[in-house]
Amino acid sequence: MLRYALTRLALLALGLVAASAIIFVSLRVLPGDVAQVIAGTSGSPEQVAAIREGLGLDRPLTAQYLDWASGIVTGDLGTSYLTGTPVSAELADKAAVTVPLGAMSLAVALAMALPFGVISALRRRSWGGQAIGFAAQGLAAVPVVWAGMMLVAVFAVALGWLPAQGFPTRTGWSTPWQAFESLILPAVTIGVVEGAVLLRFVRSATLQAVGADFVRAAAAKGLTKTGALLRHGLPSVGLSVVTVLGLQIAGIIVGAVVIEQVFNLPGIGRMLVADVGARDLEKVQGELLALTGFVLVTGFIVDLVHRAVDPRQREEAR
Template identity: 70%
Template sequence: MIRYTLTRLVLLLVGLVVASVLIFLALRVLPGDIATLIAGTSSTPAQIAAIRQQLGLDQPLFTQFADWIGGVVRGDLGTSLRTGSTVASELAEKAQVTVPLGIMALTIALVFSIPLGVLSAMRRGRPEGTGLSVGAQALAAVPVVWAGMMLVVVFAVWLGWLPAQGFPRAGWADPWAAFRALILPAVTIGIVEGAMLFRFVRSATLQAVGEDYVRTAAAKGLTRDQALVRHGLPNVGLSIISVLGLQIAGIIVGAVIIEQLFSLPGIGRMLVADVAARDLPKVQGELLALTAFVLVIGFFVDLAHRIIDPRQREAS
């Protein structure tokens, strides 16, 4: 287990290095001169040159990358050109919205998809199983923006139960208001991601039904459903753990869109605004932080799968 952990840790570090190189190069190949775009059309050549020097754009690419990655290693993700604040401090502030939103959305997706996916598989060929499968297919095809707009129309406009947009100025100092502001965005992401996870859970459950150990348990006197619940579902749970990393990545992508739709002051909305403003140091830090978060989640998912599944430990 120690060797496996060290191997995965090395792969994590390699992934971070590759991601940092790709992020750095991708932002350098954007059309137009970044210094000119930041300075504006009415700027003088001297002002443009000063901005290029401030950003280090007059240095070779390798020197620029080395300076940036050296700051990252020291915990310095850069400083925003627009606000003058450090990227790390602004990420920490916006994470107070995005992280709870992601946790709520993931919880909704799991609560919605796991029991219904298992039920649909256990009732395969029956009306309720077919209805659940068709409903999940329909939800998975719904654009997340359209789903959010429909929820706003129903629960904010017609019923008036929840706020349509915004986040309380006091933040989590007013926990109930903050929680209510995140309900509709979390449900929007949760039902769409949950519909996709539903199909995976259903498929994994159907596969477990056909396994020899489930048939053997049924031959010893258990019903098919009892054999599946006692012996098949633990293996379904291992399969779910394997795809959690992808689900979390999907939730992060969904949060970028949903924060725009619901006017939430989170990381996704900040990233879109910074890309539009060509705030290069801040965009670099934000993209690297998000990539690192996804890779770290994948690292812990792999470790959890290794610890829980005895077959992998025995194989090693």
């Protein structure tokens, strides 16, 4: 297990290095000039050149990348060209919205996928099980923007139960109910769409577990099919869920970037879109690296958990 963890850790480090290089180079080939943005439309070529020199943008790309990469090692993601504030500080501030939103979305997805996925598999020949499977297929194809608009129309506009947009930026989580309330609709929007995708994996894993020899043997000894599955088959279903959980978390992050625009939430996704438009490359590359790093670290943790709890992989390692 230790050898496997060290190997995966080395791959994680290589992945982060590759991601940082790709992000840095990709942003440099985009059109536009942050120096021109700072100088404004009336800025002369001399002023733009002076700004570029002051920001270090006139140096070779290799030198710029090495400076940025060396700062990453110490936790310094750079400084915004436009505001002059550290990127790490702004990420930490916006994470107070994005991280709870992602956690709530994951909770909604799991609460939806696990029970209904198992029920749809056990009742696959009944109208109820078929209805669940059909609904999951439909919800998985729904664009997250459209789902958010529909939920706003029903629960915010028609019923008035929840706020349609915004977040208490002045008070933040010091007013926990207001903060939590503002994230309910965005979290449900992401969670339902991602949960529909996860439900199909749970259903497939449950069907495989029901047909497994050890579940059939338990049922032959007097347990009902449901009882045999709950007692002996759920661990294998859990392993399947863990396997795809990394992909689901990545989907939740992508959904958060979009949903923060729809619900006007001051999170990392909304900040990223604004910084791309402003050509604040230093912030954008720090934000992209932080999101990419989170996805890679999540995959690393999921792989370790899967390796630790899957007896088949432990036997193969021996």
